[in-house]
Amino acid sequence: AQSVTQPDIHITVSEGASLELRCNYSYGATPYLFWYVQSPGQGLQLLLKYFSGDTLVQGIKGFEAEFKRSQSSFNLRKPSVHWSDAAEYFCAVVLNQAGTALIFGKGTTLSVSS
């Protein structure tokens, strides 16, 4: 069965430091992968997505993610974190062959210290 694992429940990073959030997936075919961000009390916003092609994908707000098939990973990175990046981050993978539903990881909460 398809699944998504985010090993880190909570991460604290100093403002200006680099960030990497981990995501591992289990999926039998070529995965479609997503990263979403949720600010407190808000809905989810798409940061970036991977369908095929270049394994390094750029997203909004200065985020990028790298797809590594050999490691079944899709880690999210940002070179310099801003205080406004404090939020919860979710990795997701397509649930079914029709590509119409996602399964989400349990999320990583990012805190930014000054």
Next chain:
Amino acid sequence: NAGVTQTPKFQVLKTGQSMTLQCAQDMNHNSMYWYRQDPGMGLRLIYYSASEGTTDKGEVPNGYNVSRLNKREFSLRLESAAPSQTSVYFCASSHRYNEQFFGPGTRLTVL
């Protein structure tokens, strides 16, 4: 464009009461979804509708029913609410394979 709208924003029910959560999108998307979000559990899919006229169960469908009223609207009904259904409910819509757009959520408490 309003995107995805949900009503109500907040609701308190007593055990056994029923209610319907409403969702509408104005992006002409074929697919719509209902999720629940609980602390430490991420988002779990309740039901989805790949296209108008079709609905399918997700991970946690028990205790819920859905109706795809037309292409724009997708409602979620709790027939007999239970405290275990206390959660934040999100509706989303998408084109196939593409990003899902989320509504602002409904915070439901069942006493």
